[in-house]
Amino acid sequence: xxxxxxxxxxxxxxxxxxxxxxxxxxxxxxxxxxxxxxxxxxxxxxxxxxxxxxxxxxxxxxxxxxxxxxxxxxxxxxxxxxxxxxxxxxxxxxxxxxxxxxxxxxxxxxxxxxxx
Amino acid sequence: xxxxxxxxxxxxxxxxxxxxxxxxxxxxxxxxxxxxxxxxxxxxxxxxxxxxxxxxxxxxxxxxxxxxxxxxxxxxxxxxxxxxxxxxxxxxxxxxxxxxxxxxxxxxx
Numbered sequence: 001x002x003x004x005x006x007x008x009x010x011x012x013x014x015x016x017x018x019x020x021x022x023x024x025x026x027x028x029x030x031x032x033x034x035x036x037x038x039x040x041x042x043x044x045x046x047x048x049x050x051x052x053x054x055x056x057x058x059x060x061x062x063x064x065x066x067x068x069x070x071x072x073x074x075x076x077x078x079x080x081x082x083x084x085x086x087x088x089x090x091x092x093x094x095x096x097x098x099x100x101x102x103x104x105x106x107x108x109x110x111x112x113x114x115x116x
Numbered sequence: 117x118x119x120x121x122x123x124x125x126x127x128x129x130x131x132x133x134x135x136x137x138x139x140x141x142x143x144x145x146x147x148x149x150x151x152x153x154x155x156x157x158x159x160x161x162x163x164x165x166x167x168x169x170x171x172x173x174x175x176x177x178x179x180x181x182x183x184x185x186x187x188x189x190x191x192x193x194x195x196x197x198x199x200x201x202x203x204x205x206x207x208x209x210x211x212x213x214x215x216x217x218x219x220x221x222x223x224x225x
Contacts, residue, residue, distance in 0.1 A: 004158075031211060033211075033213075040218075041217075041218075042204055042215035042216060042217055042218050043159065043204075043215055044215075045212060045213065045214075048211050048212070050211060055211060056211060056212065090158055090159070092159075094211075096211075102147055102164070102166075103147070103208060103211070104149075104161055104164070105161070105213055106161075107151075107158040107159040107160070108158050109157055109158040110157075110158050112156075
Protein backbone atom coordinates (compact mmCIF):
# COMPACT_ATOMS: atom_id res chain seq x y z
CA UNK A 1 0.00 0.00 0.00
CA UNK A 2 1.75 3.16 -1.22
CA UNK A 3 -1.16 5.48 -0.64
CA UNK A 4 -1.64 8.54 1.50
CA UNK A 5 -5.31 9.26 2.10
CA UNK A 6 -6.83 12.58 3.09
CA UNK A 7 -10.31 13.46 4.29
CA UNK A 8 -12.40 15.34 3.50
CA UNK A 9 -11.77 16.05 -0.20
CA UNK A 10 -13.51 19.40 0.04
CA UNK A 11 -14.35 21.58 3.05
CA UNK A 12 -16.22 24.85 3.28
CA UNK A 13 -16.14 26.62 6.63
CA UNK A 14 -16.99 29.95 8.16
CA UNK A 15 -14.48 32.08 10.01
CA UNK A 16 -15.90 31.08 13.40
CA UNK A 17 -15.98 27.34 12.74
CA UNK A 18 -13.65 24.66 14.10
CA UNK A 19 -12.83 21.81 11.74
CA UNK A 20 -10.12 19.19 11.27
CA UNK A 21 -8.31 17.74 8.28
CA UNK A 22 -7.17 14.13 8.47
CA UNK A 23 -4.33 12.25 6.82
CA UNK A 24 -3.45 8.56 7.03
CA UNK A 25 -0.67 6.32 5.69
CA UNK A 26 0.09 2.63 6.22
CA UNK A 27 3.55 2.47 4.67
CA UNK A 28 5.35 2.44 8.01
CA UNK A 29 6.69 5.93 7.33
CA UNK A 30 8.05 7.85 10.31
CA UNK A 31 7.84 11.37 8.92
CA UNK A 32 4.64 13.20 7.99
CA UNK A 33 4.14 16.65 6.53
CA UNK A 34 1.49 19.34 5.97
CA UNK A 35 1.78 21.65 2.97
CA UNK A 36 -0.41 24.54 1.84
CA UNK A 37 -0.83 25.21 -1.87
CA UNK A 38 -2.49 28.36 -3.16
CA UNK A 39 -3.80 28.46 -6.74
CA UNK A 40 -1.06 28.59 -9.39
CA UNK A 41 1.66 28.40 -6.71
CA UNK A 42 3.98 25.65 -5.47
CA UNK A 43 3.27 23.79 -2.22
CA UNK A 44 4.70 25.49 0.85
CA UNK A 45 5.77 23.48 3.87
CA UNK A 46 3.81 24.13 7.07
CA UNK A 47 4.75 21.38 9.54
CA UNK A 48 6.90 18.27 9.78
CA UNK A 49 6.43 15.46 12.28
CA UNK A 50 9.29 13.02 12.75
CA UNK A 51 8.74 9.95 14.91
CA UNK A 52 5.47 11.52 16.13
CA UNK A 53 7.21 14.67 17.36
CA UNK A 54 6.86 18.10 15.78
CA UNK A 55 10.25 18.82 14.25
CA UNK A 56 9.51 21.78 11.94
CA UNK A 57 6.95 24.58 12.23
CA UNK A 58 7.43 27.08 9.43
CA UNK A 59 6.10 30.02 11.48
CA UNK A 60 2.51 28.97 10.82
CA UNK A 61 -0.20 31.04 12.59
CA UNK A 62 -1.65 29.40 15.69
CA UNK A 63 -5.09 29.11 14.08
CA UNK A 64 -3.55 26.00 12.45
CA UNK A 65 -2.81 23.31 15.03
CA UNK A 66 -1.22 20.01 13.95
CA UNK A 67 -1.51 16.75 15.83
CA UNK A 68 0.09 13.36 15.29
CA UNK A 69 -1.85 10.82 17.42
CA UNK A 70 0.27 7.91 16.14
CA UNK A 71 2.75 7.16 13.40
CA UNK A 72 0.01 6.50 10.81
CA UNK A 73 -2.20 9.51 11.44
CA UNK A 74 -1.78 13.24 11.07
CA UNK A 75 -4.44 15.85 11.79
CA UNK A 76 -4.64 19.56 11.16
CA UNK A 77 -7.06 21.39 13.46
CA UNK A 78 -8.47 24.63 12.08
CA UNK A 79 -9.98 27.44 14.14
CA UNK A 80 -10.88 31.05 13.36
CA UNK A 81 -9.49 30.89 9.84
CA UNK A 82 -9.44 33.80 7.42
CA UNK A 83 -10.60 33.82 3.76
CA UNK A 84 -6.94 34.04 2.66
CA UNK A 85 -6.40 30.60 4.24
CA UNK A 86 -8.47 29.08 1.41
CA UNK A 87 -6.13 26.69 -0.41
CA UNK A 88 -5.35 23.05 -1.18
CA UNK A 89 -3.87 21.38 1.92
CA UNK A 90 -1.58 18.50 1.08
CA UNK A 91 -0.34 15.81 3.40
CA UNK A 92 2.77 13.76 2.66
CA UNK A 93 4.75 11.01 4.33
CA UNK A 94 8.26 9.65 3.97
CA UNK A 95 10.54 7.03 5.43
CA UNK A 96 12.30 9.68 7.50
CA UNK A 97 15.90 9.13 8.48
CA UNK A 98 19.21 10.92 8.64
CA UNK A 99 19.94 14.09 6.75
CA UNK A 100 21.37 13.53 3.32
CA UNK A 101 19.57 10.25 2.80
CA UNK A 102 17.03 9.61 0.07
CA UNK A 103 13.70 10.70 1.49
CA UNK A 104 10.96 10.41 -1.13
CA UNK A 105 7.76 12.06 -0.01
CA UNK A 106 4.46 10.45 -0.99
CA UNK A 107 1.61 12.92 -1.32
CA UNK A 108 -2.09 12.57 -0.68
CA UNK A 109 -4.67 14.08 -3.07
CA UNK A 110 -5.27 17.05 -0.79
CA UNK A 111 -8.22 18.75 0.88
CA UNK A 112 -9.55 21.80 -0.92
CA UNK A 113 -10.50 24.27 1.80
CA UNK A 114 -12.71 27.31 1.28
CA UNK A 115 -13.11 29.81 4.11
CA UNK A 116 -16.12 32.12 3.79
CA UNK B 117 14.88 33.87 0.66
CA UNK B 118 15.60 33.03 -2.95
CA UNK B 119 13.03 31.13 -5.00
CA UNK B 120 13.70 27.92 -6.90
CA UNK B 121 13.03 29.23 -10.41
CA UNK B 122 11.26 27.64 -13.35
CA UNK B 123 9.73 29.00 -16.53
CA UNK B 124 5.98 29.32 -16.02
CA UNK B 125 4.76 27.87 -19.32
CA UNK B 126 5.91 25.43 -22.02
CA UNK B 127 3.97 24.35 -25.12
CA UNK B 128 5.14 21.34 -27.09
CA UNK B 129 3.78 19.49 -30.10
CA UNK B 130 2.67 15.91 -29.47
CA UNK B 131 5.53 13.51 -30.23
CA UNK B 132 8.26 16.13 -29.72
CA UNK B 133 10.57 16.32 -26.71
CA UNK B 134 9.82 18.65 -23.80
CA UNK B 135 12.62 20.23 -21.77
CA UNK B 136 11.72 21.83 -18.44
CA UNK B 137 14.42 23.83 -16.68
CA UNK B 138 14.98 24.65 -13.02
CA UNK B 139 17.50 26.79 -11.16
CA UNK B 140 17.80 25.82 -7.53
CA UNK B 141 19.29 27.72 -4.64
CA UNK B 142 21.17 25.54 -2.19
CA UNK B 143 24.37 23.83 -3.28
CA UNK B 144 24.15 21.53 -0.23
CA UNK B 145 20.96 19.88 -1.55
CA UNK B 146 21.69 16.16 -1.65
CA UNK B 147 18.73 15.07 -3.75
CA UNK B 148 16.77 16.93 -6.40
CA UNK B 149 13.32 15.77 -7.47
CA UNK B 150 10.81 16.24 -10.25
CA UNK B 151 7.11 16.07 -9.35
CA UNK B 152 4.05 16.14 -11.62
CA UNK B 153 0.71 17.64 -10.59
CA UNK B 154 -2.42 17.11 -12.65
CA UNK B 155 -5.42 19.45 -12.16
CA UNK B 156 -7.10 19.05 -8.78
CA UNK B 157 -4.67 16.32 -7.70
CA UNK B 158 -1.76 15.81 -5.36
CA UNK B 159 1.86 15.52 -6.43
CA UNK B 160 3.37 12.45 -8.07
CA UNK B 161 7.11 11.84 -7.92
CA UNK B 162 8.46 11.32 -11.44
CA UNK B 163 12.15 10.94 -10.84
CA UNK B 164 15.05 12.17 -8.74
CA UNK B 165 18.80 12.62 -9.02
CA UNK B 166 21.51 12.42 -6.40
CA UNK B 167 23.73 15.48 -6.29
CA UNK B 168 26.92 13.61 -7.27
CA UNK B 169 25.36 12.51 -10.58
CA UNK B 170 25.31 14.47 -13.86
CA UNK B 171 22.56 12.56 -15.60
CA UNK B 172 19.89 10.02 -14.93
CA UNK B 173 17.68 8.28 -17.49
CA UNK B 174 14.40 6.57 -16.64
CA UNK B 175 12.39 5.40 -19.67
CA UNK B 176 11.12 8.58 -21.41
CA UNK B 177 12.60 10.84 -18.73
CA UNK B 178 16.15 12.23 -18.68
CA UNK B 179 17.39 14.42 -15.84
CA UNK B 180 20.50 16.57 -16.29
CA UNK B 181 22.24 18.25 -13.37
CA UNK B 182 24.81 21.03 -13.58
CA UNK B 183 25.88 21.48 -9.99
CA UNK B 184 28.25 24.35 -10.73
CA UNK B 185 25.42 26.45 -12.17
CA UNK B 186 22.77 24.93 -9.85
CA UNK B 187 20.77 24.04 -12.94
CA UNK B 188 18.49 21.03 -13.29
CA UNK B 189 16.51 19.97 -16.34
CA UNK B 190 13.89 17.34 -17.15
CA UNK B 191 13.55 16.06 -20.70
CA UNK B 192 10.42 14.12 -21.64
CA UNK B 193 10.84 12.21 -24.90
CA UNK B 194 7.90 11.60 -27.26
CA UNK B 195 5.57 13.90 -25.31
CA UNK B 196 1.97 12.66 -25.11
CA UNK B 197 -1.33 14.36 -24.21
CA UNK B 198 -1.23 12.58 -20.85
CA UNK B 199 1.93 14.54 -20.01
CA UNK B 200 -0.12 17.76 -19.73
CA UNK B 201 0.36 18.91 -16.13
CA UNK B 202 2.34 21.24 -13.92
CA UNK B 203 5.89 20.08 -13.26
CA UNK B 204 7.74 21.09 -10.10
CA UNK B 205 11.40 20.64 -9.35
CA UNK B 206 12.26 20.39 -5.67
CA UNK B 207 15.43 20.55 -3.63
CA UNK B 208 15.82 18.53 -0.46
CA UNK B 209 17.66 19.79 2.58
CA UNK B 210 17.25 17.54 5.63
CA UNK B 211 13.49 17.00 6.00
CA UNK B 212 12.58 20.11 4.02
CA UNK B 213 11.45 19.96 0.43
CA UNK B 214 11.44 23.34 -1.33
CA UNK B 215 9.53 23.41 -4.58
CA UNK B 216 10.19 25.43 -7.69
CA UNK B 217 7.62 27.83 -9.04
CA UNK B 218 6.22 25.18 -11.41
CA UNK B 219 6.03 24.86 -15.21
CA UNK B 220 2.69 24.27 -16.89
CA UNK B 221 3.24 21.93 -19.85
CA UNK B 222 0.65 22.14 -22.64
CA UNK B 223 0.62 19.62 -25.48
CA UNK B 224 -0.38 20.83 -28.95
CA UNK B 225 -2.09 18.05 -30.99
